[in-house]
Amino acid sequence: MLSNALNRFRLAGMVEGGSLLFLVLIAMPLKYFAGLPEVVTVVGSIHGFFFITYCLVIAYTTFKIRWSFSWVFQAFIVAFIPFGNIWLDQRLKKNFAV
Numbered sequence: 001m002l003s004n005a006l007n008r009f010r011l012a013g014m015v016e017g018g019s020l021l022f023l024v025l026i027a028m029p030l031k032y033f034a035g036l037p038e039v040v041t042v043v044g045s046i047h048g049f050f051f052i053t054y055c056l057v058i059a060y061t062t063f064k065i066r067w068s069f070s071w072v073f074q075a076f077i078v079a080f081i082p083f084g085n086i087w088l089d090q091r092l093k094k095n096f097a098v
Helices: 005-034 037-065 069-080 084-096
Strands: none
Touching (some): 005 037, 005 084, 037 069, 069 084
């Protein structure tokens, strides 16, 4: 799966998107409903690492396959939307025949 830059980007997107979902759907409810703010601290730090890595992979992919500004913008914006990376992954499969 990691044979080219686009597949590496797709993997980074799924990991980052998964960490966002874990943060929003599991860690945040544990903080507010179970009184465990430590969970958000740990999961938030891990998610932050994955987000920074994802941004670096966006830059790498942009230079490697000469993405247009539109793709770069979409890749960055979906990082803030739960399930956004799944939507982008489907668009990548359709437009780049991955």
